[in-house]
Amino acid sequence: MNTVEAAEYLGRTPRTLAQWRHYREGPTYLKGANGRVTYRQDDLDEWKRHTAPAEALVHLSEADRLVIDALG
Template sequence: MATTPEVLVLPDGRMDRKNASKYLGNAPKTLAQWAVKGVGPRFIKRGRVWYFKEDLDHWLKAGAATSTAAARAMEAVQ
């Protein structure tokens, strides 16, 4: 049985990149690369990079309807 990684979410809903990557199931480096390309979830930078759980959930739901072909087409445009 797989265990769910513990994710630290601050009282205001913020997560650092390490915890956001655990929440999404990606590597922190992947989130950093997405941020550079402008294709990942919304984040803020206040000394450190922060993600809000609400934004991660929205990003996940919005991407659920995207096909692999559509994702490749978006990459080609960028």
């Protein structure tokens, strides 16, 4: 899928995906000889699986984070 489709699939903006590519972050992508960027759904799904737990922590209160840290 192209950048617009991948961004929609991930709930992000195309600009975010472009920034991730620039900083070598985000999901794996392919860049063709013509410069066109594409993403495989398997790579997007894998990226979502690995980032979902970390993103969930953003919505926790400080007290919740302390409990999670204490539990290790």
